[in-house]
Amino acid sequence: MISTADLEQLAEIEIQREEEEQQCLDGPQIHPTSNYCSDTSHPFYDVARHGIIQVTGDDNYGRKLIIFSSCNLPPSHQLNHHRLLDRLKKRQTTWGHRYMKYTLDQYVEMDYIVVYFHYGLKSHNKPSLRWLREAYNEFDRKYKKNLKALYVVHPTNFIRIVWNIFKPLISHKFGKKLTYVNYLAELREHLNYDQLIIPPDVLRHDERLRAAQKGGPSPSVKTPPPRPPLPTQQFGVSLQYIREKNKEAVIPPVISQTVTYLKERGLRTEGIFRRSARVQLIKDIQKLYNLGKPVSFEQYGDVHVPAVILKTFLRELPEPLLTFPVYDQVQGIVRVESSLRVTRCKEIVESLPEHNFIVLKYLLSFLHMVSLESIINKMSPSNLACVFGVNLLWPAQGSVSLHALTPINIFTEILIEHYDNVFSSRCPPGQVMP
Incomplete structure (x- = not known):
């Protein structure tokens, strides 16, 4: 041997x-x-x-x-x-x-x-x-x-x-x-x-x-053009598309349904949003949503499933919820004096398109609620920011580098911890609160 x-x-x-x-x-x-x-x-x-x-x-x-x-x-x-x-x-x-x-x-x-x-x-x-x-x-x-x-x-x-x-x-x-x-x-x-x-x-x-590699696959494999989305599509399509196809829904159904379930069952779950779920199960639930079929999270008996679905929905948006134009502004947050950062974050958020602002406010209200239970669920604003920051914002070209994550996480942490101050003044008519 x-x-x-x-x-x-x-x-x-x-x-x-x-x-x-x-x-x-x-x-x-x-x-x-x-x-x-x-x-x-x-x-x-x-x-x-x-x-x-x-x-x-x-x-x-x-x-x-x-x-x-x-x-x-x-x-x-x-x-x-x-x-x-x-x-x-x-x-x-x-x-x-x-x-x-x-x-x-x-x-x-x-x-x-x-x-x-x-x-x-x-x-x-x-x-x-x-x-x-x-x-x-x-x-x-x-x-x-x-x-x-x-x-x-x-x-x-x-x-x-x-x-x-x-x-x-x-x-x-x-x-x-x-x-x-x-x-x-x-x-x-x-x-x-x-x-x-x-x-x-x-x-x-x-x-x-x-x-x-002799006789192997070509270095560049052509992929077929993407199929047009279904009228019921929820994942991988824009907020505008979802709103047009779900005229009564101000908040996308995936967000409202996962948040509603997690408010009832997940607020006191230790490490909520830190765990993953079976890949095939997530694919199956995405398919149900995209086909316009009902999804009942009760049947899965695991609060981490809707938690992953929520993050997956955000990540698959063609443009991040915080929008591409905001990316450079958020990267600059580290150069803002600490005492002025909440005000700066508020200015950035208020510059968002109305629908993005409504959905962001709905989501952040929920994440703020999660953070208030951090003694039990161990999800402080900082921990939640590490999970959600990169799902709310990424650059138009390329991926988020480790260096770029820091300002994104700082920005997201401020939105969660100082939710009341950041979202206090702008309240568009017809907004639905969680």
């Missing part, structure tokens, strides 16, 4: 061999120079600026999406890997949580998935295998329990060797969460591909792999 030491040596040899093969396939490499985080006051700016870890919001089933890109790892001598990992030793408590935990701790209390882009891991920038073992041991049960899927993109023999090294440490249940993804297109089967922040180097590498 091959020993761990032999496996480690084999891994080192393998990554050097793969590096040589990649140089032949890819040609000269240009290391990324653009900074993902330009805020030098960020507590982990030295790590955050590389864009190694990105959080891009929820997938369509209520799970946070976290991306780790190996190609953005700088050479080992330029990055202290222990700044990337919080070693929770007593003599280090003054440092508190380091970057990976600083990032993940904001999201691992809820269900999440990880996409790991392996391309770009080289002998000069890879962490040591000892560090990887320490990393796995440092992440306690809450990180492993709430991780629902780990997608390893462009796996190599090095990955498989490392997996064998770790097998004695990894439970069978955790191992079942791992999925190897050979080409980027395969990710579409598992998650919302458009939400991914994919480094240009990874995109180019994927194209080269496909070009080198």
Whole structure:
């Protein structure tokens, strides 16, 4: 039986061999120079600026999406890997949580998935295998329990060797969460591909792999034009479309029905909005709504189901509820003096189109209500903002970067915590309150 030491040596040899093969396939490499985080006051700016870890919001089933890109790892001598990992030793408590935990701790209390882009891991920038073992041991049960899927993109023999090294440490249940993804297109089967922040180097590498694959699928697969929406469609269509087809409904039926149910059954549920639900079940409920058929959440017996449906509805709007023009204004909230932020948020909200304002006010009234029960449900305005921020606002082009999440979450937290002040003056006629 091959020993761990032999496996480690084999891994080192393998990554050097793969590096040589990649140089032949890819040609000269240009290391990324653009900074993902330009805020030098960020507590982990030295790590955050590389864009190694990105959080891009929820997938369509209520799970946070976290991306780790190996190609953005700088050479080992330029990055202290222990700044990337919080070693929770007593003599280090003054440092508190380091970057990976600083990032993940904001999201691992809820269900999440990880996409790991392996391309770009080289002998000069890879962490040591000892560090990887320490990393796995440092992440306690809450990180492993709430991780629902780990997608390893462009796996190599090095990955498989490392997996064998770790097998004695990894439970069978955790191992079942791992999925190897050979080409980027395969990710579409598992998650919302458009939400991914994919480094240009990874995109180019994927194209080269496909070009080198004899008799394989074309690098670019044409998708058929989308079908026109059904008259009863609820998901993936605009607020205006829903209102036109549901003339008596000021609030979209999905929002009003999920909020009504959650007000009755979910306000005191610990971790409400943090859990996901079975993917197929969410798809089935979406189909019922889109066909105009009745949905009874009573039959599912799980308050997390309507909670996920509510987030899914918001995320699938073609334009976010807060609208695209507001995005840059919200990003500027961090430059506003703290004492003036509530007033600024109020100004931004009042600039929304009337229908968006009505729906937002209805939703935020409910989230404020949830936050008032935070002693029991553990969902403070800050926690709710981490869940809902990226479902209320995203840019017209691309995904929300980890750096851009901070102002979005601050803005959303203010809307929830200071609901009465933010929504006090503007009350359009005919508004329906929850």
